[in-house]
Structure formats: structure tokens, C-alpha cells
């Protein structure tokens with residue numbers, strides 16, 4: 680849909696007509712890697728609904744299943760048992776082509792390492808994704824949203840780690856994903872830089888309404904969430920609701 684000024688407004692996506700459904704419905708989800716003596720049960724009997732626009736922090740010890748859960752929600756990995764629905768789409772029954780389409784259309788990923796292309800500028804790194812997106816926002820808008828408008832023509836090597844992570848976030852959101860999945864987004868960053876990156880993720884969740892799920896080892900970040908999901912040994916050990924969400928500026932660790 681064109682607004683006539685060259686800015687593409689968002690078409691009512693199929694997901695919008697499903698707005699009464701949770702973004703994710705996870706039922707009896709299990710994931711087993713390997714078999715026999717080397718079998719690892721990474722997830723067991725996980726049940727969770729994620730509401731549209733929610734900000735969830737996933738906490739848990741190393742090996743508790745956080746990345747496995749995020750990867751299944753993002754269509755990068757598949758369930759061994761149970762169901763995962765995105766709206767009314769059963770991801771656990773999807774084939775590779777359907778998962779690829781799902782990832783392209785609906786999911787933005789942010790990882791600990793930024794995976795930017797060194798020979799491309801900030802603008803070009805973000806623009807790359809828009810070729811395969813259905814309703815991308817203007818690249819300059821995504822770059823401005825992460826506070827890097829003035830650095831648009833710079834190359835990754837000319838940026839700090841936090842700035843590079845913000846480019847990775849711009850790249851993840853330029854296609855207007857329904858969900859932003861972040862695996863240790865501040866893991867490689869110092870305190871102040873980590874906070875700047877969290878501020879960007881919080882802003883995207885608040886201003887664009889993008890559902891955000893963030894894995895962290897840093898329990899202080901849990902204060903930003905609507906809900907905190909604690910994983911242990913592949914199971915949900917507890918879910919806490921924050922009566923008042925803290926801003927990244929209010930977090931301390």
C-alpha cells in the first residue's frame with residue numbers, strides 16, 4: 680500500500696485479523712537433541728502464551744534451554760514434541776519453506792554478535808534486508824530509530840560494539856517484524872553501551888508495538904519486562920509479572 684508520498688504504510692497483515700490470538704501459544708513443547716546415550720532433552724513440556732506487544736525476558740542458567748526455545752519460536756529450529764502456534768499458524772507442522780517464509784515475514788533476530796557485512800555502510804547493511812521484505816519501513820527511518828542517522832555512511836569497523844549492535848537491531852526491525860527475538864543482545868557490551876542497546880529495544884517494543892523476547896544472563900534486565908520467564912533444566916520454573924516496568928535508565932547492575 681502506498682501513501683502517495685513514497686512511504687509505504689503497512690498493509691493489514693494477515694496476523695492483524697488474528698489480533699485476538701496470542702502471538703505465540705506454546706503447548707507441551709519438547710526438544711530432544713541426539714538419541715540414545717547422547718540424547719539431550721533441551722526442553723520439556725513447556726507451556727506459554729505470549730501476548731501481542733509483550734516484552735518478555737527469558738532467564739536461566741547456561742544450558743537451561745533459552746536459546747533452544749527462542750530458536751523454535753523464530754523458526755530456526757523445530758520442536759520434537761508439542762505445538763507452537765504463531766497466531767493460527769502451527770510452526771511445529773511447518774516445512775522448511777514455510778519456516779523460511781515465516782522468518783522473513785514475521786521475525787527479527789538480534790544475536791550477541793552483530794554479523795554485519797564489513798564492506799557495507801550502516802545504511803547498506805540495513806537496506807540489504809529490505810529486498811526480501813514485504814512492507815519494509817524506509818531504511819533511514821530504521822537507522823534513525825536506533826539513533827545512528829549521523830553514522831549512516833560509516834562502515835562497521837568505524838563503529839563501537841554498541842553502535843554495531845544498534846545497526847543489527849535496525850536491520851532486524853526495518854522489515855517491521857511482528858516479533859523481535861534477542862539472544863544475549865548485551866552479552867558482548869559494557870554497562871553503559873548495554874543500556875543504550877536496551878533502550879533501543881524498549882523503544883521499538885513501546886513505539887512500534889513489536890513483541891520482544893530477550894534472553895539474558897543479567898537478572899537486572901528482568902525489571903524491563905512485562906513478564907519474566909525462568910527456565911531451568913528445560914522446563915519453566917516460574918513466571919513473574921512486573922507490576923511496574925523499569926526503564927533501562929532505572930536498571931542497575
Ligand SMILES: Nc1ncnc2c1ncn2[C@@H]1O[C@H](COP(=O)(O)OP(=O)(O)OP(=O)(O)O)[C@@H](O)[C@H]1O
Nearest residue numbers: 712713719721739740741742743744745746747748
Ligand atoms: N544442536 C544441538 N545439539 C545437541 N545438543 C544441543 C544443541 N543445541 C543445544 N543443545 C543442548 O541443549 C541444552 C540447552 O541448550 P541451550 O543453548 O538452549 O541453552 P541456553 O539456556 O541458551 O544456554 P546458554 O545460556 O549457555 O546459551 C544444552 O544442554 C545444550 O548442550
